[in-house]
Amino acid sequence: MLKLENISFTVPCATGGRTILQGMNLDVPEGKIVVVTGPNGGGKSTLAKLIAGIETPTSGRILLDGADITAKSITERSRLGIGYAFQQPVRFKGVRVLDLLRLAAKKPLDVDEACKYLAAVGLCAQDYVEREVNSSLSGGELKRIEIATVFAKASKVSIFDEPEAGIDLWSFQSLIAVFKEMRHEIKGGSIMIISHQERILNIADEIVVLKDGGIFKQGPRAAVLPMLVGTPLAVGGCPKGGQGRSGKC
Amino acid sequence: MLNLDNVQKALLKELTGVADFLKGAFNVRANGASALRQSTDSIRIVPKKDCEGFDIFIAPETEGERVHIPVVMTKSGMKETVYNDFHIGEGADIAIVAGCGIHNCGGDDSQHDGVHRFWIGKDAKVKYVEKHVGAGDGKGRRILNPVTEVHQEEGSVLEMEMTQIRGVDDTTRTTTADLAAGARLVVRERLLTGGKERALSAYTVNLDGKGASADIVSRGVAQGESFQRLDVRIVGNAPCTGHTECDSIIMDKGRIVAVPALEANDTDAALVHEAAIGKIAGDQLVKLMTLGLTEQEAETEIINGFLK
Numbered sequence: 001m002l003k004l005e006n007i008s009f010t011v012p013c014a015t016g017g018r019t020i021l022q023g024m025n026l027d028v029p030e031g032k033i034v035v036v037t038g039p040n041g042g043g044k045s046t047l048a049k050l051i052a053g054i055e056t057p058t059s060g061r062i063l064l065d066g067a068d069i070t071a072k073s074i075t076e077r078s079r080l081g082i083g084y085a086f087q088q089p090v091r092f093k094g095v096r097v098l099d100l101l102r103l104a105a106k107k108p109l110d111v112d113e114a115c116k117y118l119a120a121v122g123l124c125a126q127d128y129v130e131r132e133v134n135s136s137l138s139g140g141e142l143k144r145i146e147i148a149t150v151f152a153k154a155s156k157v158s159i160f161d162e163p164e165a166g167i168d169l170w171s172f173q174s175l176i177a178v179f180k181e182m183r184h185e186i187k188g189g190s191i192m193i194i195s196h197q198e199r200i201l202n203i204a205d206e207i208v209v210l211k212d213g214g215i216f217k218q219g220p221r222a223a224v225l226p227m228l229v230g231t232p233l234a235v236g237g238c239p240k241g242g243q244g245r246s247g248k249c
Numbered sequence: 250m251l252n253l254d255n256v257q258k259a260l261l262k263e264l265t266g267v268a269d270f271l272k273g274a275f276n277v278r279a280n281g282a283s284a285l286r287q288s289t290d291s292i293r294i295v296p297k298k299d300c301e302g303f304d305i306f307i308a309p310e311t312e313g314e315r316v317h318i319p320v321v322m323t324k325s326g327m328k329e330t331v332y333n334d335f336h337i338g339e340g341a342d343i344a345i346v347a348g349c350g351i352h353n354c355g356g357d358d359s360q361h362d363g364v365h366r367f368w369i370g371k372d373a374k375v376k377y378v379e380k381h382v383g384a385g386d387g388k389g390r391r392i393l394n395p396v397t398e399v400h401q402e403e404g405s406v407l408e409m410e411m412t413q414i415r416g417v418d419d420t421t422r423t424t425t426a427d428l429a430a431g432a433r434l435v436v437r438e439r440l441l442t443g444g445k446e447r448a449l450s451a452y453t454v455n456l457d458g459k460g461a462s463a464d465i466v467s468r469g470v471a472q473g474e475s476f477q478r479l480d481v482r483i484v485g486n487a488p489c490t491g492h493t494e495c496d497s498i499i500m501d502k503g504r505i506v507a508v509p510a511l512e513a514n515d516t517d518a519a520l521v522h523e524a525a526i527g528k529i530a531g532d533q534l535v536k537l538m539t540l541g542l543t544e545q546e547a548e549t550e551i552i553n554g555f556l557k
């Protein structure tokens with residue numbers, strides 16, 4: 001379904017001049033959950049932004065259902081079926097939770113429908129639909145609303161960037177339930193989750209370990225997970241953060 | 250019904266938002282004359298003797314009524330100053346809907362300067378909504394200079410909602426208020442300017458009585474080559490609380506000056522101001538684009554939300 005071919009990403013000299021991803025190949029098969037893990041600074045969010053079209057690769061191709069989408073804009077990719085829940089969700093003054101859900105779902109939503117998505121992320125819809133997505137929301141609330149909008153968007157490929165951040169233990173179960181429900185509701189849809197959490201790694205069909213701008217390990221959960229358990233890769237990454245590979249300036 | 254042409258009727262509809270305003274008290278002013286007027290048992294609208302305008306008397310304890318005082322101007326080259334004085338009795342709880350719509354198709358400037366004065370009695374609650382609409386493609390400019398003067402007695406509450414969404418070439422709005430003990434003033438101003446429009450708005454709020462409070466929030470968007478200037482001055486003369494927030498988005502070659510000022514003349518005056526001016530945040534646009542909106546659509550959605 002989603003395929004990355006030999007993707008490299010180097011930031012220009014003016015902004016650091018480093019290679020953040022190098023020669024990445026990745027396959028996100030139809031209907032599967034792929035969990036991307038690895039140390040902080042390893043390029044996971046960059047990978048998500050490249051897929052969503054927020055960043056453009058220096059070289060390589062991105063294919064969706066066999067079609068080359070490398071040159072497509074953010075908007076076009078979204079319409080073709082890519083959803084992305086940001087690691088750091090954005091706040092908007094005056095834009096309500098209901099507005100975001102409606103924009104994501106691409107149709108007028110009544111409170112009952114909006115309720116379904118909010119309930120899935122453990123928020124009581126009545127309290128939230130009319131709320132503004134502004135600084136009155138806590139980080140955890142914002143994060144859950146972000147997840148709800150990507151759920152409502154019902155994309156072919158939905159990417160979640162560290163969805164567990166800021167989410168308390170109680171809602172952890174419901175977070176995992178969201179992914180299961182999405183898998184059930186979006187026929188053939190794939191889910192890519194960037195996460196350090198073992199409980200999320202546990203629902204993966206495939207696990208990708210990203211380190212220093214390249215794929216360190218990749219394979220079915222049964223093969224990769226045992227190698228990760230107990231290593232820093234699965235629980236928040238190396239303390240100093242990956243430095244990436246320095247590019248030539 | 251009314252002796253108005255279609256353009257006037259359309260402006261009127263946009264100003265009042267409702268067709269059934271004719272049930273309550275109202276005065277419709279069209280091209281410099283009172284086109285229609287109606288008082289009710291508790292709201293009397295009386296023409297002034299020595300100048301243009303009205304005294305509007307609202308009986309004490311009047312509850313749930315509305316007063317509509319729309320002004321429409323469709324004749325190019327008109328210039329008028331109108332005085333409306335609102336005398337609001339103790340304990341009343343009412344809404345006043347004012348507004349000015351100018352449709353200028355001609356080559357001469359049209360100008361309406363409305364002076365609104367409010368005397369709000371003890372414990373009265375007033376919601377004041379004012380809307381400005383400009384239209385017409387003539388060369389003549391549309392000019393509005395509203396002056397609002399507010400006197401609030403003890404425990405009274407005034408909520409002002411003021412909106413001007415494009416179409417007015419030049420506005421200078423002056424608002425002054427003085428508040429007695431326990432009185433509260435809430436202002437929500439929304440302003441969108443474009444082209445070469447110019448909008449100035451200046452507030453002076455005197456918190457004179459113990460426990461008086463003011464909350465003044467203005468949001469502006471300046472597009473094209475338009476210019477906005479906002480001056481908000483809150484003066485605390487007693488133990489009181491005042492808050493002002495000026496929040497603006499600039500686009501294209503728009504310019505905005507925001508000048509919040511606080512003056513405390515009492516150690517227990519708690520006054521706060523916040524002001525922020527910036528372009529639309531890039532990550533807001535990106536977020537909405539990832540939901541499938543074009544950059545244009547994202548911009549519109551963000552601005553509509555911001556000005557809501």
Ligand SMILES: Nc1ncnc2c1ncn2[C@@H]1O[C@H](COP(=O)(O)OP(=O)(O)O)[C@@H](O)[C@H]1O
Nearest residue numbers: 011015016020039040041042043044045046047
């Ligand atoms: N546009 C950019 N310009 C400069 N550096 C960047 C840019 N995007 C990402 N980086 C850097 O690339 C590295 C990888 O970042 P990121 O993808 O956020 O990693 P992760 O999500 O795995 O923690 C970091 O060191 C980050 O500072």
Ligand SMILES: [Mg+2]
Nearest residue numbers: 044045046087
């Ligand atoms: Mg990241």
